[in-house]
Amino acid sequence: MKSASKKEIIMDTAESLFYQHGFHAVGVKSILDQVGVAPMTMYYHFQSKEILTQEILKRRGERYIQFLDEKINRENSLTTYVDSLIKAHMDWLKNDGFNGCLFLRAKQEYEGINEEIAAISKGHKQRMLNTMEKDVQLFGASSTVGKQLFMILEGITSAAQISSLEEVEETAGILAKNLYTDM
Amino acid sequence: MKSASKKEIIMDTAESLFYQHGFHAVGVKSILDQVGVAPMTMYYHFQSKEILTQEILKRRGERYIQFLDEKINRENSLTTYVDSLIKAHMDWLKNDGFNGCLFLRAKQEYEGINEEIAAISKGHKQRMLNTMEKDVQLFGASSTVGKQLFMILEGITSAAQISSLEEVEETAGILAKNLYTDM
């Protein structure tokens, strides 16, 4: 399956460029040049740049959730769950860079322009929020704690664009420590 | 000064469009069309789209800080300071919509492309963080509390793109309530 490989390389490269500069800021040509393929190779696999964008977002959403699932500890206490979740998210940022959340950016750029892309993006965020709300209830905490956790993770992603990961992780840890004291 | 008026309308319109869709997603023509002026009217006041972008960001930064300053209570306790700051930020979001932070978006779109724009954007965020760190020290709290507050505000701005303002405000309020309990 050499074709699958080319398709994946195109997706990888485009995802990286989109994350670095944004969707509208990155032209198809720059993706093609960086991969080293002819235009029709891309259009053979993806009907358009926007379809490519959709597929990238779907794949990234699954990858992120799987990445977290492998690292989250849902077996012990709320404390260990929260700590493992924050740690996992920090690990993701470490691998991925510090340019914010690609889903929020996609939603921002395509709301009112391409509703499919906006829906995929918003859907992913909503799914993450829902997951956290349900997860904390495993430990008897209210869904409000899940909302707080979600807000902390969003704060981490934004703050990481200004401050170092170490500083951000420490700050988030303090916030999270006081999350569930008033249960 | 009829010209000052036109210049301001161009800035207002462009700022609104940039905030809705992003910088690269909005063409000069769409700004011109919405304002109802000829290209040179814009280029007389701004040497380029990127210069226009810079001026918009600078102006917006000042406006945001002034908006907060008028509403923040630095006279009483840490609690009232924190509450007033969060409330002020919520008010800003209410007036401005829920499309994230324009400064973070500018930094994301222009880092590696236009360093001046990236610097203005990052500078604004850094300035906000510094201000909060100094402010909380007025009440004897450590700068860490300021970092936490900054992270909460960032979390608010992101979460507001998924959930309602009321829900976000409540969640942030709970987070903030436990901010300073371990001083």
Add this chain to the structure above:
DNA sequence: GGTTATTTATAATGAACGTTCAATAAATAA
């Protein structure tokens, strides 16, 4: 070996991009 699937190269498409031209209108100063 024959068929289908994938990729190449090159060129061209029309539309949109940011920007500039040359001319004029409006405001200001002499």
Add this chain to the structure above:
DNA sequence: TTATTTATTGAACGTTCATTATAAATAACC
């Protein structure tokens, strides 16, 4: 009033945009 600067206009510039056309070459599959 005239002269000069300031502000604005519509048309046009060259470039890049995403996409497609065409045709040939390579690879994978049965």
